[in-house]
Amino acid sequence: MKMRPIASIGTAAAALSAILLLAGCSGQPPKADDSLVRAKTAIDQATLAGAGQYAPMDLNNAQSQLQAANTAQASGDYKQARYQAEDAEVDAQLALARTQAGKSAEAARQVQQGNQALQNQVDSSNPPQP
Amino acid sequence: MNTSHIRHGSLAAGLLAGTLLTGCAGTPARNAQLDQARSDYAAANNDPQVTRAAPEQLRLASANLSEATALQQQKAPQADVDHYARLATTQVVTARQLTEADASQAYVKQAGSQRSQMMLQASQQQTQRAQNQAATANARADNADAQAASAGAQADQAQQQNAALLTALNAKQTDRGMVLTLGSVLFDSNDASLNASGERSLDKLGQFLRDNPKRNVRVEGYTDSTGSAAYNRDLSQRRADAVRSALVDGGLDAQRATTKGLGQDFAVASNQTASGRQQNRRVEVVISDADGTFPATR
Numbered sequence: 001m002k003m004r005p006i007a008s009i010g011t012a013a014a015a016l017s018a019i020l021l022l023a024g025c026s027g028q029p030p031k032a033d034d035s036l037v038r039a040k041t042a043i044d045q046a047t048l049a050g051a052g053q054y055a056p057m058d059l060n061n062a063q064s065q066l067q068a069a070n071t072a073q074a075s076g077d078y079k080q081a082r083y084q085a086e087d088a089e090v091d092a093q094l095a096l097a098r099t100q101a102g103k104s105a106e107a108a109r110q111v112q113q114g115n116q117a118l119q120n121q122v123d124s125s126n127p128p129q130p
Numbered sequence: 131m132n133t134s135h136i137r138h139g140s141l142a143a144g145l146l147a148g149t150l151l152t153g154c155a156g157t158p159a160r161n162a163q164l165d166q167a168r169s170d171y172a173a174a175n176n177d178p179q180v181t182r183a184a185p186e187q188l189r190l191a192s193a194n195l196s197e198a199t200a201l202q203q204q205k206a207p208q209a210d211v212d213h214y215a216r217l218a219t220t221q222v223v224t225a226r227q228l229t230e231a232d233a234s235q236a237y238v239k240q241a242g243s244q245r246s247q248m249m250l251q252a253s254q255q256q257t258q259r260a261q262n263q264a265a266t267a268n269a270r271a272d273n274a275d276a277q278a279a280s281a282g283a284q285a286d287q288a289q290q291q292n293a294a295l296l297t298a299l300n301a302k303q304t305d306r307g308m309v310l311t312l313g314s315v316l317f318d319s320n321d322a323s324l325n326a327s328g329e330r331s332l333d334k335l336g337q338f339l340r341d342n343p344k345r346n347v348r349v350e351g352y353t354d355s356t357g358s359a360a361y362n363r364d365l366s367q368r369r370a371d372a373v374r375s376a377l378v379d380g381g382l383d384a385q386r387a388t389t390k391g392l393g394q395d396f397a398v399a400s401n402q403t404a405s406g407r408q409q410n411r412r413v414e415v416v417i418s419d420a421d422g423t424f425p426a427t428r
Contacts, residue, residue, distance in 0.1 A: 097227035104234030
């Protein structure tokens, strides 16, 4: 799990290796409710920023995956729930980034148009030298 | 961003697990999702714009890649490897979007200073245009002033010359205009012709009229009351004509002088005394205004 802070890195390393040792070749991670919370927070943040307009597909993916994660959690499939919550979270963060890119691009276009108009005005007052 | 990660834990765990579990398998098979994720990450990580704009996302992606790699080496289920590889791939895309946003913001900033520069240029142009217009207007005004001053100076000069000449001519300002009186001593008695003194007086008048080509003269003859009115009118006319002829002989354009004989009318002194009668025997040359018109006429 690569998305939350942990107090002691050493503890984490020990815990994880212990788990892998016990589980053999496949891992069985514990219940992780906070991944669901983090996904929800990220989706809300993206929505607030305007992802519904600038990144509707990414936002929609995130929302569907969170829904599936909640379902999996409710039916006791914790690993599935965590994976789907993690997917939801990264998709929501992508939605937010895409929204920021879209808004900035719009601002850049407006400024560029404004400057072009100003340049035309300056040029028209300065007839070209023969 | 509201996610952070375990930087070292997973790597340590992976290595430890790897050494303990080598008995599970031989060389791990390739995972296409992981290969793709690695390639995407490498490209982004080699782009200085991305590393500058989205270092946090790249770190997250890198950590997930490590996790996926570890799982791959442990021969974990491919779905698990896929999951972490996919997380990494999405995070690389996010990093690129953040880089785009960063570039646009930098453009807006740069364009803002460009705009300020152009506004300055436009306002400088306006100032320059206004200054040029003002300078042109000033130059025209100065020119007009100079012309007016020059005309004024010329007018003053002309006026001074006239005044001097009129004083020299001994002319008097009347309601009819400037009047130059030629007395009877300038004529022989009972005669219409001018004597030498009379001719000298007319020389000065002739000079004045040459210097002031717009001025005209009315020559008016007068007599005393001796003799009949008809005789006196005729005599006064002949004297006026004599003065006019003398002026024309001196170079005056004939059209500039008219004559009139007024006889014994408009006496200036009493006809009962000899001196009075002498004064009444005269020719008056009325000089027009500077533009050639006479204010009043007899």
